[in-house]
Amino acid sequence: MRIYEKVIKKPWPYWVGGILLALLNISLLLATGSPWSITTGLLYWAAAIMERLGFRPADWYYFNNSYEYGLKAGQGFLFNTYTVLNIAIIIGALIAVLWAKEFKWKRVKNIKQFLFALGGGIIMGYGTRLSFGCNIGAYFSAIPSFSLHGWVFAAFMFVGAWIGSKILFKYIL
Amino acid sequence: MTSSRIEELKRQRQTELKKRGNQLPYAIAATAAALVIYFALVKYNMSFSYYWIIGILLGITMQRSRFCFSASFRDPIMVGSTSLLKAIIMALFISSIGFFIIQYRAYLMNPSHQLKQIPGQLHPMGIHTAIGAILFGIGMVIAGGCASGVLVRIGEGYIMQVMVLIGFLIGTTIGARHFEFWDRILISKAPIVYLPHHIGYFPALLLQLLLLVILYFIADWYDKKNNIMSTM
Numbered sequence: 001m002r003i004y005e006k007v008i009k010k011p012w013p014y015w016v017g018g019i020l021l022a023l024l025n026i027s028l029l030l031a032t033g034s035p036w037s038i039t040t041g042l043l044y045w046a047a048a049i050m051e052r053l054g055f056r057p058a059d060w061y062y063f064n065n066s067y068e069y070g071l072k073a074g075q076g077f078l079f080n081t082y083t084v085l086n087i088a089i090i091i092g093a094l095i096a097v098l099w100a101k102e103f104k105w106k107r108v109k110n111i112k113q114f115l116f117a118l119g120g121g122i123i124m125g126y127g128t129r130l131s132f133g134c135n136i137g138a139y140f141s142a143i144p145s146f147s148l149h150g151w152v153f154a155a156f157m158f159v160g161a162w163i164g165s166k167i168l169f170k171y172i173l
Numbered sequence: 174m175t176s177s178r179i180e181e182l183k184r185q186r187q188t189e190l191k192k193r194g195n196q197l198p199y200a201i202a203a204t205a206a207a208l209v210i211y212f213a214l215v216k217y218n219m220s221f222s223y224y225w226i227i228g229i230l231l232g233i234t235m236q237r238s239r240f241c242f243s244a245s246f247r248d249p250i251m252v253g254s255t256s257l258l259k260a261i262i263m264a265l266f267i268s269s270i271g272f273f274i275i276q277y278r279a280y281l282m283n284p285s286h287q288l289k290q291i292p293g294q295l296h297p298m299g300i301h302t303a304i305g306a307i308l309f310g311i312g313m314v315i316a317g318g319c320a321s322g323v324l325v326r327i328g329e330g331y332i333m334q335v336m337v338l339i340g341f342l343i344g345t346t347i348g349a350r351h352f353e354f355w356d357r358i359l360i361s362k363a364p365i366v367y368l369p370h371h372i373g374y375f376p377a378l379l380l381q382l383l384l385l386v387i388l389y390f391i392a393d394w395y396d397k398k399n400n401i402m403s404t405m
Contacts, residue, residue, distance in 0.1 A: 032220055032224065088226075106331045153306040156310070164310055
């Protein structure tokens with residue numbers, strides 16, 4: 001019962017989370033040859049939707065250049081390693097929150113919150129195409145890869161977060 | 174707030190907890206389903222099974238430790254707290270060592286390797302990185318979560334994060350459509366700077382670890398000075 005309280009019910013300290021995330025990221029690189037990244041998978045989902053709508057995203061410049069963002073052989077925009085990883089993260093969080101008996105549908109409170117969620121998402125999503133990833137792919141996995149773009153991303157994400165905080169103070173709080 | 178109001182809130186919370194008490198059957202079902210999918214993937218595609226099980230563990234870890242990459246950057250600015258940032262610096266320290274061993278082993282096995290063969294996230298560095306990072310930073314603070322946080326919170330039942338995800342899909346599609354433009358004016362001219370190729374493998378590792386230690390102590394000092402939550 002005490003283990004249940006400690007591990008399942010109470011939040012873990014941040015440093016425990018940090019150490020585990022680092023070990024999992026190393027395991028992923030070791031097992032699959034590529035570290036943790038999220039946003040390419042999200043773009044693939046968008047491309048899958050575009051395909052359904054009759055567009056042909058596979059022909060876009062983005063998927064046909066030297067940066068190798070095209071689909072790997074045998075994978076589709078919907079079914080690929082990114083999708084497996086991203087869905088697994090959602091399911092993992094769901095499992096954790098159910099064991100803690102804390103799952104609850106939480107609705108959007110008002111139209112303002114809705115617009116900020118959507119707008120923030122759009123700005124964030126656009127940014128990731130320029131920076132080759134989000135704060136996972138271009139930061140949490142890039143800095144340990146010894147690629148200097150990860151440090152540049154970290155520094156300027158701070159600038160962005162500062163601007164975002166100012167906007168937040170002005171319009172939301 | 175009057176004490177009767179507090180009592181009322183307490184009672185509300187009690188009934189809410191009772192109502193939520195029957196989540197264990199769902200927890201068992203979800204865990205069982207995740208395991209069934211894992212074993213199916215082991216049979217069907219070994220590589221997919223690694224992604225699945227590690228993804229599940231990442232989700233559990235992020236949910237249990239309330240980890241949020243977006244908050245790690247926002248909290249120092251908004252409330253002066255760096256406890257999350259320190260945890261991330263610690264994580265970067267550990268993963269730098271782990272990634273280094275994997276990369277160095279790859280180098281020893283094939284000393285004449287090309288940049289593309291190095292395991293990890295190696296991408297061009299330049300003005301586009303800065304523009305993208307600033308946009309990303311603004312977006313994640315306004316939306317109240319980054320890509321990883323959005324996935325975790327969708328799992329927790331937040332509808333708002335589904336809206337963030339939809340926004341993200343729209344934005345990232347527009348970004349991908351504009352990629353040719355950005356590639357022509359900026360990205361194609363930017364180099365990939367892989368530190369070990371410039372200063373050597375072990376100096377790169379030592380430099381990075383030293384930098385992370387220094388950042389950790391700066392973050393620690395900043396927290397003690399600015400954290401409005403601390404009792405000091």
